[in-house]
Amino acid sequence: MRFSGPSGTDLAACDAILRVGSKSFRAAALLLPRDIRQPATALYAFCRLADDAIDEGPGDATTIALLERRVAAAHAGRPHDHPVDRAFSETVRGFGLPPAVTLALIEGLAWDAQGRRYESFDDLCDYAARVAGSVGVMMATLMDRRAPEVLARAADLGVAMQLSNIARDVGADAAMGRIYLPLSWLREAGIDPDAFLADPRFSPALGQVVARLLAEADRLYARADAGIAALPASCRSGIRAARSIYAEIGREVARRGHDGVSRRAVVPAWRKLVLLARALAGGSRDAVQLGLPAMPATAYLVTAVAVMSQGARMPLHVAVVPWWDLVGRTTAVIEMFERLGRVERSAAGGR
Numbered sequence: 615m616r617f618s619g620p621s622g623t624d625l626a627a628c629d630a631i632l633r634v635g636s637k638s639f640r641a642a643a644l645l646l647p648r649d650i651r652q653p654a655t656a657l658y659a660f661c662r663l664a665d666d667a668i669d670e671g672p673g674d675a676t677t678i679a680l681l682e683r684r685v686a687a688a689h690a691g692r693p694h695d696h697p698v699d700r701a702f703s704e705t706v707r708g709f710g711l712p713p714a715v716t717l718a719l720i721e722g723l724a725w726d727a728q729g730r731r732y733e734s735f736d737d738l739c740d741y742a743a744r745v746a747g748s749v750g751v752m753m754a755t756l757m758d759r760r761a762p763e764v765l766a767r768a769a770d771l772g773v774a775m776q777l778s779n780i781a782r783d784v785g786a787d788a789a790m791g792r793i794y795l796p797l798s799w800l801r802e803a804g805i806d807p808d809a810f811l812a813d814p815r816f817s818p819a820l821g822q823v824v825a826r827l828l829a830e831a832d833r834l835y836a837r838a839d840a841g842i843a844a845l846p847a848s849c850r851s852g853i854r855a856a857r858s859i860y861a862e863i864g865r866e867v868a869r870r871g872h873d874g875v876s877r878r879a880v881v882p883a884w885r886k887l888v889l890l891a892r893a894l895a896g897g898s899r900d901a902v903q904l905g906l907p908a909m910p911a912t913a914y915l916v917t918a919v920a921v922m923s924q925g926a927r928m929p930l931h932v933a934v935v936p937w938w939d940l941v942g943r944t945t946a947v948i949e950m951f952e953r954l955g956r957v958e959r960s961a962a963g964g965r
Contacts, residue, residue, distance in 0.1 A: 620701035627697035628659035673727035767841020785875035
């Protein structure tokens with residue numbers, strides 16, 4: 615199949631939706647290379663509509679089933695008669711992106727709407743794989759990377775970023791009646807989850823749980839580094855910088871005694887600049903880390919893309935962003951993960 619990308623009219627409709635409902639993403643996407651920006655715009659516009667359907671509607675089984683049929687129709691090349699559906703269909707089919715990946719994100723959004731809690735760390739990873747690991751896989755696919763080992767490391771990065779944000783937002787989430795920390799970990803630390811939600815306060819025991827979560831995030835960041843080195847040269851610095859800044863969120867929480875309740879940790883601007891400068895130095899390939907199997911929670915996403923590798927897309931147009939525009943590229947990457955991956959839950963009112 616020859617892939618020429620969504621029509622200009624359909625892309626304009628996608629852009630119009632983002633202009634109203636996702637201004638930050640739209641501004642950041644303008645800094646992406648055109649061959650990534652165009653499909654990312656189509657992809658996110660569809661996810662935006664799906665998100666709104668769940669958040670602004672009943673978020674029930676009927677809503678989810680309708681969205682799943684809409685996704686299936688787009689992937690089958692029979693999109694609903696809507697410009698976003700058509701652009702989404704052209705993108706996912708042209709890039710060889712299987713339904714399982716986009717359906718995973720929708721499922722994760724549904725879990726948020728249902729207020730689901732997670733008993734074990736493995737259960738939490740199942741959630742993070744959907745709302746953020748799926749984004750890592752999508753981004754790698756848009757960058758023409760479909761090797762299973764690279765996809766696995768991209769998913770690791772998405773999950774690690776999600777864990778960093780969960781550690782940072784313990785208090786903000788609790789204020790909205792949400793808890794993402796593994797319930798079994800809390801009980802092992804002597805913390806009753808319901809009692810904590812009724813009166814969210816920091817304690818040394820809670821700090822131990824947060825430290826445990828951040829240790830898992832750091833393990834995944836280290837695994838992801840090998841995948842970053844395997845990305846296209848024009849994308850590596852931006853992704854590496856985004857990875858460093860998100861890992862720094864965890865370090866900032868640690869500096870505060872692992873207190874994610876009393877005050878939201880923020881990485882100072884000067885420290886971000888230091889991390890951006892370090893990202894320019896690049897990284898090295900680690901064959902051992904690159905060759906590690908996908909984590910169980912993300913394995914099905916990796917497999918789904920890998921088996922469709924022969925459906926890889928034809929390139930769009932050449933990139934127009936200067937290679938040296940690290941700040942621009944990094945801003946775009948961070949916004950991509952935050953907006954598409956839903957890691958900024960508190961900014962969206964806890965949806």
